[in-house]
Amino acid sequence: MGQRFSQWYETRLFDGAMELFDSDSMRDLRRKVFENLRWEDSSETPKILEIGVGAGLNLPYYPEWVTELYSASLSPTFPPKAKRRAAERNLTIHHEQSRPVGLPYSDDTFDFVVATLILCSVDDRAAFVKEVHRVLKPGGKYLFMDHAWHTSESQTIASRVIAPLHRRVALGCRIGRTWDEKIYTSSGFRKEDLHVECENPKGFSWLVGKVFYGYAKKQQ
Template identity: 40%
Template sequence: MSVSREAYWDDQAATYDRTTAFLEPRLFAPARQWIADRVTGRTLEVGVGTGANLPYYADRVTDLTLTDVSAAMLRAASARARAVGVPARVVQADSAHLDVPDHSFDTVVSTLALCCVDDELAVLRELARVLRPGGLLLMADHVESSARLGRGVQGVLERISPRRAGEHFRRRPVLLLEPAGLELVESAASRWRLVERLSAKLVGT
């Protein structure tokens, strides 16, 4: 991720929660709860942003590591972790290059993050690398809609989204699980498939 992309998300950190406030209860909150219901054990959340997931699994996680490429986002997430009483380590890192050993985590979480990375397959392979055999990758993201009108709106959003944000609205991470060494366990989606959520595990485990 380029320095300009990091700077963009640093600039967004103070207003991000207000910017997403309309969509949060309508699209994002159900996906966050779905993921929280499946989190267990030693957990890594990549692209944590301001930490919007934290209140959902505050009483479920005792060993939590949070990463983000943006230092400002990490500060916001750290403050939210303290507010909801979740002990967490915070590490500034690109999701495609995590400085942790192989098979380190029981659960790896990514929400609304793969839409903003340069190479989503590289990130998925990295998340698979740090996931222990038998563990779960839990993901939710806005993806290519199942409705023609939705896809049209997404195409417009991609054209007007700031270049520095690097945001993509028509990706579908579920289609890249196999080349990343992962297999689908469970999936669900919102109406018109605006947000898709999934759980996956390492192939053969």
Template identity: 30%
Template sequence: MGFYGDHVVPWLVDRAMANEDLLEYRRRVVRAAQGRVLEIGIGSGHNLPFYGPSVTEILGIEPSQALIDKARQRARATQRTVCFLQGSAEVIPLDAGSVNSVVTTWTLCSIPDVGAALAEMRRVLKPGGELLFVEHGKAPDPWVARWQDWLTPAWKPLAGGCHLNRPIGDLIRRTGFRTTDLRTGFAPGPRPFTFMYEGRACPA
């Protein structure tokens, strides 16, 4: 990836994910996880303090070794045992039907083949398992959506492949999930960057 991708982007991601405006979203989504959990794009481990006592095992997949190293430090600080998998969510190295919850927080924006990744998440979920998510994406406001489309080509190389304009709800449903809860709205901040999709989905 080069120096920028290997060192600058992980630092930027860690800083962005520390934003206090995201805490309540993070708390609600992560606390709903239970059993054996797979976290997609575990990053530097900001979600780890929010997993509840009903979680028996945490596996975290992440392509950046620099972010995994930071997450290991957070796992030690929170006394969480985490199995880290370095790689892409487009090919998850787990058996089918092997996890109870898949958690993804502000990750689907940057996966190159997001459809393949969502199909993999569906594959590894047990019957009755849930996808728990909060993501930013395409806004329903046409003016904001036009800005998102215009900004995304310039934003992607600066922000680790982040797309501002992905229609998250539609993408989840197109890959064989049924959304059982979906809440949308703007978080504080510039509108092209802050339209949130928060909810739950299960394999259809």
């Protein structure tokens, strides 16, 4: 019963609530993330995995040449809102139910892995990034966008007060976490292959801090 309620809450309420936070500034950040999804080999179609697709807010930003997408999330089925957005883009979806760590794919499977606003809800961030590194092909890219504070001291008082309740209603999202590049460099990615930008999301920075986005490239 508890698991069914959790799945219903995620697909019917939480994903819908996330659309309220799809502001102009967040849409601009998504565009910047997907500028890093480039493919020059016309003789081969890249394999792309998105982890935690949610309401499918990323789907409109995939380049037109992307016609097929692999999906992995806690949900047993591809979420309805995401399904509608995928149909608008004529995307063929291959969905798998999976926990963040223990993805049902072999090593060196994907050319790109996309995961946005995921690390805030993952218990072991380094283990998750290590799993992403595992399923990426050599030379593949992990595209990410996550909110975090520069330091724990920079978190606002309002954010500290709201944090416990927010975690309960937002599927485990921890708004007090800080940015740490060691999560990536301890998980297989080299520091020189980590490309990160940082911006303030207009209207939400008092709650979640800054947004860190970019990509990490797996060594050839």
